[in-house]
Amino acid sequence: MSAIIEVRGVTKDYPLGQLTVRALHGVELCVDRGEFTTIAGPSGSGKTTLLNLIGCVDVPTGGSVVFDGAVTSSLSDRELTRLRLEKLGFIFQSFNLVQVLSVFQNVELPLLLQGGIDVAERKRRVESILDRVGLSRFLRHRPNELSGGQRQRVAIARALVTKPRLVLADEPTANLDSVTGNSILELMKELNQQDGTTFIFSTHDHRVMELASRIVRVQDGRVVEDGRGDKSPVAAAAAAY
Amino acid sequence: MLANVRLLVHLGLQSLRAHKTKSLIVGGLMTFGAFLVVVSLALLDSVERATRASIVQSISGDVQLYDAKAKDKLALFGGFGFGTEDLGEIPSYAKIRDAVTGLDNVVGVVPYGIANAGVSSPGDLDRALNALRDAVRAGDMPAAGPLAERVRGIAAVLQAQQEKQASVSQTVTADVKAVLERATSDALWAEFEASPLPVLDWLDTKLAPLGEQGNTFYLRLAGTDLQAFNKTFSRIKIVEGELVPPDTRGVLVGKSFIDRRLKMAVAMNLDTVRTERARGATIAGTKTLQETIGKAVRASPRIVYLLAPRDVAVVAKVIAAEVGQPESTALTVLLREFIGELDDANFDRRYGIFYEVIAPRIQLYPFRVGDTITMTAFTKSGYLRSVNVKVWGIYTIDGLETSDIAGALSLCDLVTFRELYGQRTASLDAELVKMKAASGAAAVERDTAEDALFGGDATVEVKTVEQAAAEPVLEKVDRQADFRFEQGKVNEGMVLSTAVLLKDPSRLRETITELRRVVEPLGLQAATWQEATGVVGQITLVIRGVLLTAIFILFLVTTVILNNSLVMATLERVAEFGTLRAIGAQRGFVNAMVVFETAVLGVLAGVVGSVAAVACVLWLGQVGIPAPADLLQVLFGGPRLYPTVHVDNVVAGLLATLTVSVFATLYPARLATRVQPVVAMQGKE
Ligand SMILES: Nc1ncnc2c1ncn2[C@@H]1O[C@H](COP(=O)(O)OP(=O)(O)OP(=O)(O)O)[C@@H](O)[C@H]1O
Ligand SMILES: [Mg+2]
Numbered sequence: 001m002s003a004i005i006e007v008r009g010v011t012k013d014y015p016l017g018q019l020t021v022r023a024l025h026g027v028e029l030c031v032d033r034g035e036f037t038t039i040a041g042p043s044g045s046g047k048t049t050l051l052n053l054i055g056c057v058d059v060p061t062g063g064s065v066v067f068d069g070a071v072t073s074s075l076s077d078r079e080l081t082r083l084r085l086e087k088l089g090f091i092f093q094s095f096n097l098v099q100v101l102s103v104f105q106n107v108e109l110p111l112l113l114q115g116g117i118d119v120a121e122r123k124r125r126v127e128s129i130l131d132r133v134g135l136s137r138f139l140r141h142r143p144n145e146l147s148g149g150q151r152q153r154v155a156i157a158r159a160l161v162t163k164p165r166l167v168l169a170d171e172p173t174a175n176l177d178s179v180t181g182n183s184i185l186e187l188m189k190e191l192n193q194q195d196g197t198t199f200i201f202s203t204h205d206h207r208v209m210e211l212a213s214r215i216v217r218v219q220d221g222r223v224v225e226d227g228r229g230d231k232s233p234v235a236a237a238a239a240a241y
Numbered sequence: 242m243l244a245n246v247r248l249l250v251h252l253g254l255q256s257l258r259a260h261k262t263k264s265l266i267v268g269g270l271m272t273f274g275a276f277l278v279v280v281s282l283a284l285l286d287s288v289e290r291a292t293r294a295s296i297v298q299s300i301s302g303d304v305q306l307y308d309a310k311a312k313d314k315l316a317l318f319g320g321f322g323f324g325t326e327d328l329g330e331i332p333s334y335a336k337i338r339d340a341v342t343g344l345d346n347v348v349g350v351v352p353y354g355i356a357n358a359g360v361s362s363p364g365d366l367d368r369a370l371n372a373l374r375d376a377v378r379a380g381d382m383p384a385a386g387p388l389a390e391r392v393r394g395i396a397a398v399l400q401a402q403q404e405k406q407a408s409v410s411q412t413v414t415a416d417v418k419a420v421l422e423r424a425t426s427d428a429l430w431a432e433f434e435a436s437p438l439p440v441l442d443w444l445d446t447k448l449a450p451l452g453e454q455g456n457t458f459y460l461r462l463a464g465t466d467l468q469a470f471n472k473t474f475s476r477i478k479i480v481e482g483e484l485v486p487p488d489t490r491g492v493l494v495g496k497s498f499i500d501r502r503l504k505m506a507v508a509m510n511l512d513t514v515r516t517e518r519a520r521g522a523t524i525a526g527t528k529t530l531q532e533t534i535g536k537a538v539r540a541s542p543r544i545v546y547l548l549a550p551r552d553v554a555v556v557a558k559v560i561a562a563e564v565g566q567p568e569s570t571a572l573t574v575l576l577r578e579f580i581g582e583l584d585d586a587n588f589d590r591r592y593g594i595f596y597e598v599i600a601p602r603i604q605l606y607p608f609r610v611g612d613t614i615t616m617t618a619f620t621k622s623g624y625l626r627s628v629n630v631k632v633w634g635i636y637t638i639d640g641l642e643t644s645d646i647a648g649a650l651s652l653c654d655l656v657t658f659r660e661l662y663g664q665r666t667a668s669l670d671a672e673l674v675k676m677k678a679a680s681g682a683a684a685v686e687r688d689t690a691e692d693a694l695f696g697g698d699a700t701v702e703v704k705t706v707e708q709a710a711a712e713p714v715l716e717k718v719d720r721q722a723d724f725r726f727e728q729g730k731v732n733e734g735m736v737l738s739t740a741v742l743l744k745d746p747s748r749l750r751e752t753i754t755e756l757r758r759v760v761e762p763l764g765l766q767a768a769t770w771q772e773a774t775g776v777v778g779q780i781t782l783v784i785r786g787v788l789l790t791a792i793f794i795l796f797l798v799t800t801v802i803l804n805n806s807l808v809m810a811t812l813e814r815v816a817e818f819g820t821l822r823a824i825g826a827q828r829g830f831v832n833a834m835v836v837f838e839t840a841v842l843g844v845l846a847g848v849v850g851s852v853a854a855v856a857c858v859l860w861l862g863q864v865g866i867p868a869p870a871d872l873l874q875v876l877f878g879g880p881r882l883y884p885t886v887h888v889d890n891v892v893a894g895l896l897a898t899l900t901v902s903v904f905a906t907l908y909p910a911r912l913a914t915r916v917q918p919v920v921a922m923q924g925k926e
Contacts (some may be wrong), residue, residue: 057822
């Protein structure tokens with residue numbers, strides 16, 4: 001299996017007044033196609049920073065991030081944007097739906113941004129993905145008419161409608177109760193297994209980690225453990241907390 | 242692409258809906274702006290069209306051609322030079338006329354020469370004495386009788402005035418008292434019956450100086466080819482008399498000018514009251530009207546000596562009945578009451594009586610149609626020069642009867658203008674000599690002409706004599722009031738400017754370029770009617786300037802307000818823009834989103850504002866906007882302006898709002914594009 005993402009000796013500095021804060025210290029990580037990976041770690045450990053670099057919304061200070069064969073720090077803003085549009089899907093902690101658009105329109109948005117897809121095809125794809133996340137009956141609803149779990153399902157549908165290579169989710173369940181959170185994770189897992197879509201999500205919720213096939217543990221900006229699910233993820237997680 | 246535009250419009254509309262209050266305020270402001278732009282531009286254009294119709298089609302033409310070497314700018318209705326402007330000269334009008342007439346879009350060509358002339362009109366006593374002397378010299382004693390009565394009547398009025406003055410101050414001398422006593426005595430008039438001439442001499446030397454001074458009024462004369470003028474300017478109407486016949490000396494005066502400046506004071510003041518009342522003012526409630534009536538009362542004694550003696554009784558009878566006094570009461574007393582006690586109830590009736598009973602029996606103006614007046618002007622070379630000219634008629638401008646512009650210029654033939662202008666060239670001298678020969682008219686003896694026509698102003702006569710001595714032949718020609726000359730020859734002579742009327746005024750720019758090409762080699766320049774009519778023509782330009790400035794400021798303010806509110810909105814939407822950027826929207830898309838949103842607002846506001854404006858102007862076009870002052874009638878093309886609205890105005894309104902929305906959105910859009918996709922990851926919605 002070829003790697004979709006390679007993180008090589010990556011450091012990331014944030015300016016903070018006169019000082020700089022080093023959020024990542026020489027991180028090494030390789031994720032293959034089809035993996036269902038979680039990045040775990042306590043608050044402030046650098047999970048979001050790492051996902052930003054992987055998701056091409058930011059570029060590293062040192063080292064390199066290679067996404068699908070392309071070194072992100074050598075790409076322009078335009079090219080990075082194009083890359084995100086075509087090859088990435090995002091699921092945000094606070095859903096980030098466009099409030100003034102309906103469920104259908106929110107999911108259709110990335111297809112419209114891609115362009116060149118006719119109305120019928122768009123309709124077919126949007127309806128099919130919404131059907132899979134169980135929201136066929138809510139096409140005309142506005143985000144504020146939905147529950148948190150339903151909103152996150154819309155977000156998942158929006159992330160997947162373009163058939164991306166990689167879906168990133170930064171704490172997708174943090175704003176949901178545990179039952180809903182679990183069902184969201186189940187859905188993601190299901191989509192991973194059925195379509196082979198690669199997922200990387202961060203969390204510090206160990207029940208969520210149980211579902212991952214691989215857990216990458218981050219602490220103080222360093223990867224401290226990288227374990228495959230088949231090497232007893234549950235036990236590893238339990239050991240960490 | 243199309244789907245994206247639809248998405249943008251949809252996003253824009255939805256976002257506007259989501260922020261209703263803000264959208265309503267900003268949209269309302271822009272709607273108001275659009276409304277204001279369309280209405281004011283429509284009104285401005287209408288005013289300009291109306292002004293054009295007032296001035297261009299009655300006096301100025303669309304373009305005025307005049308000497309390129311002119312030191313001053315042409316100002317047909319008078320500028321700041323008060324007649325001293327140096328406009329250069331066009332040596333031969335015919336040459337210009339022939340060069341210009343053939344051009345496409347030219348429908349009329351009319352020559353002009355502007356000169357200011359003073360006209361002295363004798364006082365009432367002088368007038369009566371002159372008439373009496375004429376009758377005596379002619380040996381017409383039956384006519385002399387009533388005229389003698391009139392002189393005696395005026396002397397009686399003067400005596401009454403003098404007695405009144407004496408009671409308040411001691412300035413009246415015994416001499417004056419004695420003269421007035423003698424002039425009103427039976428003894429003197431019995432003497433007059435016996436030997437009139439010595440008595441006349443005494444009256445001339447002693448009584449005449451006590452009479453009111455005659456007054457001098459000034460005419461702004463436009464010398465022109467009156468036939469061509471009449472053919473070209475369709476709005477000119479002769480309301481009394483007739484057009485000066487071809488090849489004849491003569492003048493046409495403006496009706497509103499004589500009504501407002503020269504009319505007998507009682508009549509003029511009563512007219513004012515009537516006009517104001519027609520506009521809704523009341524005598525009881527308007528102080529200025531009461532003052533106007535006061536002026537009429539003070540002028541009323543003049544009626545008595547303007548009346549023929551035999552008419553005094555007729556008038557007295559009617560007035561006495563109206564005011565409820567015995568018929569034997571003195572007419573001055575009756576008139577004082579008749580006018581002094583005017584009120585809102587009796588005004589219309591008494592105004593009617595004045596015009597039916599009194600006006601036909603007195604001379605309301607210093608001259609009548611058919612009279613010959615003596616016009617005096619300072620020539621270019623600094624001499625005073627007098628010309629006797631017959632008043633052939635009174636004209637007005639159709640639709641502008643009550644406007645001052647309708648009488649601003651008096652029209653005369655070109656020969657009269659040239660003489661008053663006083664340019665001396667060999668060719669003009671030759672022309673005049675030829676004219677004299679051609680006319681075959683006998684030279685009128687200067688002194689008698691002067692006597693007959695010129696009651697008072699001795700100084701003018703003296704200077705005229707000096708001038709005459711230097712150029713005897715010309716002077717004699719000048720004295721003739723109604724000689725004929727060859728029109729063809731006249732048009733070959735000098736004029737100051739040439740008016741050109743266009744078929745299609747909207748092609749003014751294009752035609753003026755063509756005109757310039759033709760006349761510049763002939764040493765002339767071309768000015769638009771607005772440039773050439775001085776203050777009058779430029780009023781519209783000034784109003785336009787002021788209004789456009791005001792609109793510009795309004796839009797600047799709107800832009801700033803809109804900009805601020807958009808910046809706030811952008812800051813509120815940072816997370817939304819971040820999300821869009823994260824999921825793959827380019828900076829351009831975010832930029833377009835912000836711009837589109839305001840553009841949608843701008844177009845909506847523009848459309849709503851323009852529709853309201855069009856409705857408003859259409860309504861105004863139905864009811865008309867009354868001119869608030871007579872001066873503004875020129876701008877309004879008559880007593881009311883009926884504005885129209887054109888596509889241009891609406892386009893301008895839409896463009897203005899769209900421009901504002903685009904300008905206001907530049908900075909907020911830039912802010913929005915600078916939002917980084919990472920902010921989407923930073924949590925809170
Ligand atoms: N924009 C920023 N500017 C300055 N410092 C930052 C910035 N973003 C993150 N940091 C710092 O970098 C470090 C890693 O932060 P990061 O958000 O990646 O942690 P995290 O693991 O996602 O934490 P949490 O679980 O609270 O979301 C922290 O010390 C944080 O304070
Ligand atoms: Mg985080």
